[in-house]
Amino acid sequence: MIFAIIIGMSLATMIPRIIPAFIVDKLRFRDWVNRWLNAIPFAALGALVFPGILTVTPDKPHISIIGGLTAVVLAYLGAHVILVVIGAIVTVFILST
Amino acid sequence: MEQMDIKQHRSQRVMMLRRGMTVGIPIMLGYLPIAITYGVLAKQAGMSLVELTFMSILVYAGASQFMAANMIAVGAGAMEIIIATFVLNFRHFVMSLSFTNRLRSVGINWKAPLTLGLTDESFAVSSMHTKEPGMDKGGYFYAGIFITAYISWIVGSFLGGVLGEVIPENLSQSMGIALYAMFIGLIVPTVKKELKVGLIVIIAMLINTLCMELFHMSSGWAIVIGTVFGGFFGIFLLEEEQA
Numbered sequence: 001m002i003f004a005i006i007i008g009m010s011l012a013t014m015i016p017r018i019i020p021a022f023i024v025d026k027l028r029f030r031d032w033v034n035r036w037l038n039a040i041p042f043a044a045l046g047a048l049v050f051p052g053i054l055t056v057t058p059d060k061p062h063i064s065i066i067g068g069l070t071a072v073v074l075a076y077l078g079a080h081v082i083l084v085v086i087g088a089i090v091t092v093f094i095l096s097t
Numbered sequence: 098m099e100q101m102d103i104k105q106h107r108s109q110r111v112m113m114l115r116r117g118m119t120v121g122i123p124i125m126l127g128y129l130p131i132a133i134t135y136g137v138l139a140k141q142a143g144m145s146l147v148e149l150t151f152m153s154i155l156v157y158a159g160a161s162q163f164m165a166a167n168m169i170a171v172g173a174g175a176m177e178i179i180i181a182t183f184v185l186n187f188r189h190f191v192m193s194l195s196f197t198n199r200l201r202s203v204g205i206n207w208k209a210p211l212t213l214g215l216t217d218e219s220f221a222v223s224s225m226h227t228k229e230p231g232m233d234k235g236g237y238f239y240a241g242i243f244i245t246a247y248i249s250w251i252v253g254s255f256l257g258g259v260l261g262e263v264i265p266e267n268l269s270q271s272m273g274i275a276l277y278a279m280f281i282g283l284i285v286p287t288v289k290k291e292l293k294v295g296l297i298v299i300i301a302m303l304i305n306t307l308c309m310e311l312f313h314m315s316s317g318w319a320i321v322i323g324t325v326f327g328g329f330f331g332i333f334l335l336e337e338e339q340a
Contacts, residue, residue, distance in 0.1 A: 001175070002144060002145075002148045003148065003151070004175055005165065005169070005175045005178050005179065006148065006151055006152050006155055006156060007155070008175060008176075008178070008179035008182075009152070009155075009156045009158075009161060009165060009178065009179055009182045010155040010156050011179075012179050012180075012182045012183040012186065013156055013158045013182060013183075013186045013189070014213055016183070016187055016189050016190035016193070017189045017190070017193050017212045017213055017215050018193070018209055018212050019190065019193070020190065020194040020196075020198075020212065021193065021197045021205060021209045021211075021212045022205070022209070023197075024194065024197040024198050024201065024208075025197075025201075025205055025208075029198065032332045034198065035331055035332045035335050035336075036328050036329060036331055036332050037194060037195040037198045037199075037328070038195070038199075038331065038335060039297050039327075039328040039329075039330065039331020039332070039335055040191060040192065040195035040224075040324060040325075040328045041192075041220070041221065041225070042284065042287070042294050042297045042298050042301070042327075042328075042331065043297050043298070043300070043301035043323065043324045043325075043326075043327030043328040043330075043331070044188070044191075044195075044217070044220065044221065044301070044320075044324045044327075044328075045221055045280050045283065045284045045298060045301075046284075046297065046298035046299060046300070046301030046302040046305070046323065046327055047301045047302065047304070047305040047319070047320045047323030047324050047327060048217055048221070048280055048320065049280050049284075050302040050305065050306065051302075051305070051306050051309065052277065053277040055273075056270070056277065057270065057273075064274065064277075067274045067278065068277060068278070068281060070278075071274075071277070071278040071281040071282060071285075072281055072285055075281055075282045075284075075285035075286060076285055076289060079282075081279060081282040081283065082122060082123050084278050084279070084281065084282035085123055085126055085127065085278045085279050087278070088274045088275070088277070088281075089271050089272055089274055089275055089278070090271075091274075092270075092271040092273075092274045093267070093268060093271035096267060096270065
């Protein structure tokens with residue numbers, strides 16, 4: 001039974017992922033479509049970060065915000081992504097214990 | 098002469114693969130604790146070690162797997178779980194469109210398998226590297242990122258299922274910020290260079306928040322709408338060459 005669920009879920013995630021590979025090969029997009037598609041990563045990053053970040057510390061959302069701001073500052077100062085990640089983890093850890 | 102040529106090709110492949118794997122390390126850092134937590138939760142939901150590991154191999158979608166484990170625990174129907182998975186992961190359709198459009202120079206024999214490894218995180222990291230599709234053996238670079246992420250997810254799930262909660266709870270909660278911090282770490286350098294990009298990011302955040310708070314949409318649809326409509330502003334804000 002669980003395996004049937006896994007196969008069904010697998011199709012539900014694979015099909016939307018793979019279809020664009022075949023669509024894109026067949027089509028030439030207009031300029032504005034290309035600009036839209038190029039902006040998708042930035043929009044996706046925005047939508048993925050907020051308000052999702054608040055759920056990291058659900059009962060104390062301000063801690064998540066401070067963790068996020070720490071990441072912004074570190075990244076702004078030019079720190080490597082790994083350092084940005086570790087800095088945010090340490091901040092949240094210190095504030096929540 | 099020919100032999101040297103083959104050798105050179107091989108080293109270019111290995112080099113691109115290694116570079117991709119290095120770029121994928123932050124994803125690994127973020128995936129391991131989450132995958133372990135998933136493994137623990139799935140075990141508690143009554144799934145066997147084989148089942149929960151296979152789910153990571155075949156479904157490979159974090160949020161959906163957490164949801165599925167919860168739904169299995171409360172005895173939800175199979176169809177219900179599958180439809181919820183589709184809704185939650187539909188955003189990958191939009192991301193895949195953007196991803197494959199950028200990889201036009203890469204053949205379908207590479208593109209199609211790569212799309213199966215698309216997640217929020219692998220998409221975000223690979224989208225910030227826009228020069229590689231034009232490079233020799235560029236496909237290997239993306240393969241490096243995707244393989245690192247995929248393996249971390251599977252290994253983490255398995256470990257969670259076998260060992261239980263190996264990471265103390267307060268540390269594991271703090272590690273929940275990792276992927277968000279990675280997203281921030283990816284976006285800030287671009288915004289610093291091009292302020293207009295920051296506007297797209299903020300608009301997408303606002304649309305997403307509005308969809309959830311005002312219209313009470315599920316987070317799956319809210320992210321799709323935030324991404325699609327936030328991206329529309331890029332049509333006016335970005336030049337052809339950018340991004």
